[in-house]
Structure formats: structure tokens, C-alpha cells
Amino acid sequence: MRSSGSRLNLSVTMIILAINALVFVIENAGGYGIKRDFTEYGALSLDGLRHWRLWQFFTFQFLHGGIGHLFINGFVLYSFGRALEAELGKSSFLKLYFLSGFAGGVLQVLVALIWKRFDGPMVGASAGICGLIAAYSLMSPNSMIYLFLVLPLRARYFLPLMIALPIVSMVIEARGQGTQIAHAAHLGGTLFGVVYLRWLRGWEHLVDFWQRFLPRRRSRPIVKVRFPKANSAWEPDPAPPRRTDEGDFISKEVDPILDKIREHGIQSLTPREREILEKARERMERR
Secondary structure (H helix, E strand, O other): OOOOOOOOOOHHHHHHHHHHHHHHHHHOHHHHHHHHHHHHHHOOOOOHHHOOOOOOOHHHHOOOOHHHHHHHHHHHHHHHHHHHHHHHOHHHHHHHHHHHHHHHHHHHHHHHHHHHHHOOOOOOOOOHHHHHHHHHHHOOOOEEEOOOOOEEEEEEHHHHHHHHHHHHHHHHHHHHOOOOHHHHHHHHHHHHHHHHHHHHHHHHHHHHHHHHOOOOOOOOOOOOOOOOOOOOOOOOOOOOOOOOOOHHHHHHHHHOOOOOOOHHHHHOOOOHHHHHHHHHHHHHHHO
């Protein structure tokens, strides 16, 4: 039903990966002064927020502490991002990713206000990626996820581990042990991924619920056809010409809906748009 001349479909997952790599190159190729400025103004910290650098909730997600940090985050983002982008649509995917990162940053800041040990510049895309993995685990609970690329674990069991491990790690680190990892950010991103996906599914169920109260389409009336007698010289009428407005219906009504599915996912459709798609399907079957 789509014409071959469709618009270029760019993957936002690959765009995010490219931006992360570009920022890392610029940050590390400009010398110590550039790297210091990137950290001071781009990394998320209590000191930056005290100076009203609220953009740090967004910019810290594009900074990384080293090539290993960048490679691991990029690999995980590539592994989960493509499937979620195709399932949720570009708009919902971007909301899930960046809002999970924002939620992770907020929780890390709140924990740092309570325990000074957790204060300090924070960088990395891990919080947003945790939100993606949480959503993936809920959408595909029987899928196999390889912990540390070695240990196979069902997604339904991997998600509780993602919640429990940061909590245990924060308790250990609060006692003066462990590494300087933003465990609270990981936990915040994971929890937001769960909440966000549950909200999306709840919205879909609400739409289905209201559709029950919409008036149903009337069934087609039965039409009696009177056939000519066998002896009469009757010839069937030629096939009726194809309606000229069918192409207009596809281009004006159906194509924008398909574009909306591609950009925002099928959950963004209104009941009216779902009805139009159903009519288009019936037309295709009658061909």
C-alpha cells in the first residue's frame, strides 16, 4: 500500500551513537582545557546545578569517561535500541531513552544530597540504556539476555536483578567500599523504563475500552439480484472501471497514518485512524 518513493528512514539509535562518538572525539582531541570545560559544563553535578546549569540533565548523557565506557554503552544501546525503536516508533523511543536518563540523573542528585560520597560529576548514557533494557524485558520477558556477554538469563529474571543490584551496590558504597559508579542513576533509569512502558500499555487498553462504546458499523444490506432467463440473449456487463478516487484515498488518508505509525508507533493511533486502516484493508481484499 506504500509507494516505492518513501522518505529516507533514518535510525535514531544510530544517530545517537554517532553523536556520542562525535562528542567523545571533540572532547578528547582538544586538549586538557576542552576536556575540563566539557566536564564542568556538561557533566551532571550538584555544583553545576547550584549554578543553574539545568541543561546538565540532558548533556551528561552524551559524555563518557573513556573509550571503554563509550564502547560498552554503545554496544548495549545498539543491541537493544534497534528492536525497541522498531516496536515503539521513533518518538516513543526517544522519550523513553532521554526521560529514563533524566530520571536517573534526578535520582542520583537526590542520593548525592543525602550522602556526600555520591556527589561528583556524572557522565554516561547508562541511565537511558537501563530504561531501554527495562522496557525490553517487559515487552519480551522470555527473551535471553547474556549477563556480561556470557551468562544467559531470561529477561523476566534480568529485570529484578537490574533493580536489586544498584541498591545493594549503593549500600556497599555508602559504607566506604566499592567503585565510584552512578548506581542510583542506573536504578532511576530502570524504574522509569518500567513506569513508562506500563503507562503506554495502559493507554492502549484505555483506547480499546472506549472503542466498545463507539457505534458499530452497520452491516451491509442484502441486495436481491434478478437474473435473466436462460433463453434470453444476455451478456454480462463489462467490469466496472476502477474508482479514480481510490488512489486519492490511499495517498490522503492512509499514507499519513502509516507515517504516524513509523514515527510514533501503532499505540499513537486514534480510533478514527484505526477505522480508516480497517477500511483500507477491506478495499485491498475486494480487489
